[in-house]
Amino acid sequence: MIDSAGFLMAGGKSIASERIQGVDDNMERSHYHEYFELYYLEYGNRYHMVNEHIYSIQSGELILFPPYVMHHSYGDSGVAFKRLLVYFTPDMILVPEIKKALGTSSGVYRLDKKDSLLIHQLLKEILKEQDEGDGYGTEAMQMLLNQLLIKLARRSGESIKPEQSGRISEILHYLHLNYSENITLNDLAARFYISPYYLCREFKRYTNSTIIHYINNLRIIQAQRMFLETDKTITDISREVGFSNVTHFNRVFKSLLGMSPSQNRKQLRPSLPPEQYSESKRPSSPEQNQSHI
Missing domain, CATH: 1.10.10.60 (Homeodomain-like)
Structure with missing residues (x-):
């Protein structure tokens, strides 16, 4: 799987987005970034190994990886999936309290239908700004991102248990x-x-x-x-x-x-x-x- 958003970050971008779909596209080993990763599953089922834990996420759910957290994703054989992700550096977060709330540990967010649809829409707008934005694209992406992060920060205390392994x-x-x-x-x-x-x-x-x-x-x-x-x-x-x-x-x-x-x-x-x-x-x-x- 080609990580186009990762190439953009390596080229100096502060925020980058990408949509990918596939079958049996599994990471070979755990990795980590020097920036945040927000991973929203549009459909399918995926497993995420985060440090020593495994989480199962379904369509409409998302997971946030802070910098320097080891992780990799994989799925069951033959199960198709589509995901939308955003990479962003810590300085893209405008509110220090939110940076602190989201920066200490990974979070799996199982949202109600209304919040899931709203966050999905914000993510699609971020990708659209990257692909089509005429001016102030990065600034628009940052504002959309922070709207999304405020919603996650309000739920950061909700604990999702990992799979027993x-x-x-x-x-x-x-x-x-x-x-x-x-x-x-x-x-x-x-x-x-x-x-x-x-x-x-x-x-x-x-x-x-x-x-x-x-x-x-x-x-x-x-x-x-x-x-x-x-x-x-x-x-x-x-x-x-x-x-x-x-x-x-x-x-x-x-x-x-x-x-x-x-x-x-x-x-x-x-x-x-x-x-x-x-x-x-x-x-x-x-x-x-x-x-x-």
């Missing part, structure tokens, strides 16, 4: 709490009383990711948050998120994001002094042991 969900929850620790496959399997082979097989089936790739994603997400929220050196951040040395951190970071940690930090916080874009000069520990996940 058993042992692998417990393991994912453990990894989200302990990703910075020195975790080995054997230790993880022993903790949950299963064989390493079964753990690897079921984890891959459930997440479409290897355990090491999943943990590295968690670590890199947390590192990006620390780039935004702290002035710690890249070396110190790499240690705090679980890498034994900054060389390994740099290699994993670049393999996942296509840029170095210093380049990403400069992109996220261009006003920082130059020394904050480099690693510290302190020597690092030996290369991470390959027996560790």
Whole structure:
């Protein structure tokens, strides 16, 4: 599936919209963005894995992903779907209280028919402004978006329970709490009383990711948050998120994001002094042991 809206965001847009329909169009693995994603299902049924939880959404329902939340969507074999989404950066939200209300966790919104139709109409208007707007298109999209977000913020306290998903969900929850620790496959399997082979097989089936790739994603997400929220050196951040040395951190970071940690930090916080874009000069520990996940 081609993510045209994602290309627009990568090109510097603050808001982008896209409609896609398909059958058996399933994401291969979890990913995350540096911006919000609002996903409205126009018809069909889809499952969304959000961090360690799975949610099932039906037509007329929507889900909001804040920045740096791991997620991916998939559907049952042969079931057609159509969805309408909007990506937008946090600075597109005009009311600070709404940004705070919506920015802390993902939300699944099961709306009554009236609200669902209204939000669907706002989303269609956002897409129309992107495709046909003659002037002030971005400003019009922003105003429509904020009308929509006010309605969601009023319902942000309503909790939608995830699907029950058993042992692998417990393991994912453990990894989200302990990703910075020195975790080995054997230790993880022993903790949950299963064989390493079964753990690897079921984890891959459930997440479409290897355990090491999943943990590295968690670590890199947390590192990006620390780039935004702290002035710690890249070396110190790499240690705090679980890498034994900054060389390994740099290699994993670049393999996942296509840029170095210093380049990403400069992109996220261009006003920082130059020394904050480099690693510290302190020597690092030996290369991470390959027996560790």
